[in-house]
Amino acid sequence: MYRDNSLVPKEAIRLAALGLLAEGDRPYGDLAREVREFATRIVGPSLDLLGTSIELLRFEGLIEPVDGRGMEDNAVLRLTDSGRTALTEYLTSTMRPGVSDLNKLVLALKLRFIDLLSDEDREEQLAALEMMYAGEKARLTDLRDRADRGAGLLAAWLDLEIDQVDRRIAWCRDLISN
Structure with a gap:
């Protein structure tokens, strides 16, 4: 996060992935596709945003496979308790004023998953x-x-x-x- 408690680009993508898994378990490939499609519809294609790996979320213990291992076998993934805590932190983070692609994405994600709060x-x-x-x-x-x-x-x-x-x-x- 930035000093003002607002999200950096990679955290916006993490918010998307964690929010989707909070709604239900998903296969790795479906999760990656849904995150990519949502983000690119708001801000267009961006390597800054889509460089975050779902595997990193698994490594950090925010998500876990229900069965299988991960990307290599398209495992079904679920949110962990730590992931739910991180999701709440992302959803309650500060919004930066002004219009930018990142702000649009963060706002869209916060509104998309606001019912999880x-x-x-x-x-x-x-x-x-x-x-x-x-x-x-x-x-x-x-x-x-x-x-x-x-x-x-x-x-x-x-x-x-x-x-x-x-x-x-x-x-x-x-x-x-x-």
């Missing part, structure tokens, strides 16, 4: 997401207030971005209140 942790994550969006709105609004209105399309683009952030904030609030 306790009600309290789920609400905390949604509140943190709302706060992140509120900070983003403050930065964009400040820039818009300082932008020269006659300078190209910057002000119009900022208005569009602020509108999207407002909708994200409202979405988070609706989820928290339900």
